[in-house]
Amino acid sequence: MTVHNQLQIKSIISDKQIITHFQPLISIRKKSVLGVEALSRSIYENEIIPPDILFKAAAKENLTVELDRLCREKAFENFARSFPTGEDQLLFLILIPVY
Numbered sequence: 001m002t003v004h005n006q007l008q009i010k011s012i013i014s015d016k017q018i019i020t021h022f023q024p025l026i027s028i029r030k031k032s033v034l035g036v037e038a039l040s041r042s043i044y045e046n047e048i049i050p051p052d053i054l055f056k057a058a059a060k061e062n063l064t065v066e067l068d069r070l071c072r073e074k075a076f077e078n079f080a081r082s083f084p085t086g087e088d089q090l091l092f093l094i095l096i097p098v099y
Contacts, residue, residue: 035090038075
């Protein structure tokens with residue numbers, strides 16, 4: 001059984017075990033970086049868990065909103081830490097619509 005099958009999404013959310021990677025978004029016209037896209041992952045039992053696996057596990061437990069909020073919270077925290085004020089960078093987020 002892989003780690004993905006044993007994923008404990010409730011503990012990932014309660015322990016705030018989300019990490020953020022930033023991918024630059026480039027303007028070809030301006031030949032410059034416009035900003036960065038926040039990409040959320042988790043590390044669970046020494047394995048990187050991609051967002052599709054995280055959100056599938058959250059959906060099974062009816063925790064999609066909580067996971068989405070945590071990902072945004074971590075993205076804002078890490079963006080502020082990684083790009084000090086004064087830098088002209090935009091932060092792009094992918095939001096999960098909940099109906």
